[in-house]
Amino acid sequence: MIETTGDDRRFPPALAEVARVGFAYEEGEGVDFEPYDAFESAGGTSDWLRHWTGNHELDGGAYRIFGQDGTGGLAAVWCVRPGRALVEQPVVFFGSEGERGVVAGNLSDFLWVLADGFGPMEAALHVERETRPDPALGTLAARYATTPRRTAQAIVAEAQAEFASFSDDIDALCR
Template identity: 45%
Template sequence: MKITDDRAFPAALTALSGVDFPWEYDEKADEPSPANIDYEPYEEFESAEDTADWLRQWTGNKDLDEAEFRLFGKDGSGGLAVLWLVREGPLTAQPVMFFGSEGAVGPVATNLGEFLWLLAGGVGPHEAVESGADSGVPNEELRAVAEKYSGTEPLTPAEVLAKARAEFPGFVETVDSWCR
C-alpha cells in the first residue's frame, strides 16, 4: 500500500484556519458555554521534525516514525488533532484522530470531510473523545465550510463519531502498544 507523503495543507483546513472558534464563559452557570468548540486550527501542518518530537514524547517510544501523521490543530490544553495516514489516497481521505494532553486518545472522524461535519455540529476533537457527540451547539459558519469542502452529505456529530469508532475500534489499543 502506498501512503501519501503529501504535506500540502488541504483547502478545507485552510478554510478552518480562517474561522474564529467560539470560546465563552457562562458567568451565570460558572462554566464554559455549551456553544464552545475547544479547537484551534493551524495554518499549516506541523513540520516532520516537530511531529516526530511530539509522537516520541507522547508515547515515550523513540523508535516511532512520524510519517504516518499530520498535525493540523489543537485544543486549549495542548491536545492534538491529527490525520493518521493509514489508507491509500489523498490526505483528505485519511482518518482524523485526537491525542489529548492528559492521555485521552481516540478516533474522531473517518476522513477530513466528516471531521468538518463534526465541527459544524459544534463538537471539536477534544469533546468528541472526552464528552461524545451530544456536547455541542451547531455552528452556521462551520456548516458553511462543511457544505463547501466536505464532499459528503451532512452528518450529525453522533453519526460521524459512530462511523469513526466502528472503522477504528482498536485505535486506543494500537496507540497503547506504541507507548513505552
C-alpha cells in the same frame, strides 16, 4: 486523485479555511480548538509522538497535526489508508494527558463534526453532549464536503467502529 505518501504535507484548502474561523471557548463552553494554518513539520510531529508515547524509536510519518486545544491536545490526520488521498484519511485526537480517540473517518466528515459544534477533543471524548450547530462552519462544510451531512454523534460512532483498535494500537506503541 492525490495519493498519500510519507512526505505529503500539502495543507488541504478546507483546513486552510477552517484555520481562518474563530472558535469561541470560554468557561468550558463552546469549541476548544485552535486550528493551524499548516501542518506541523515532520520533525516536530516525530518529536511530539516520541515524547507522547515514550517510544523514541518512532517517527510521526503517519500523522499530520493541524490543530490543538487549550490544554495542548492535538488534532491530526492519521494516514492509515495506503494509497488514499490525505482528505480520505481519518481525523484523530491526542489529549495532553493520554486521552485519545477517533474523531471522523475523513476530512469531509470532520467538517460536519465542526459544523455540529464539536472540536476534535469534544468529538473524541464528549460526543454525547448537546450539539451547538455553527451556521458559518455549516456553510464551509457544505462547500468542501463530499459526504452527506450527518450528526457528529453518527459520524464519530461510525469512525470509532471502523477504527475500533485505535486506542489499543496506540497503547502498543507506548513505553
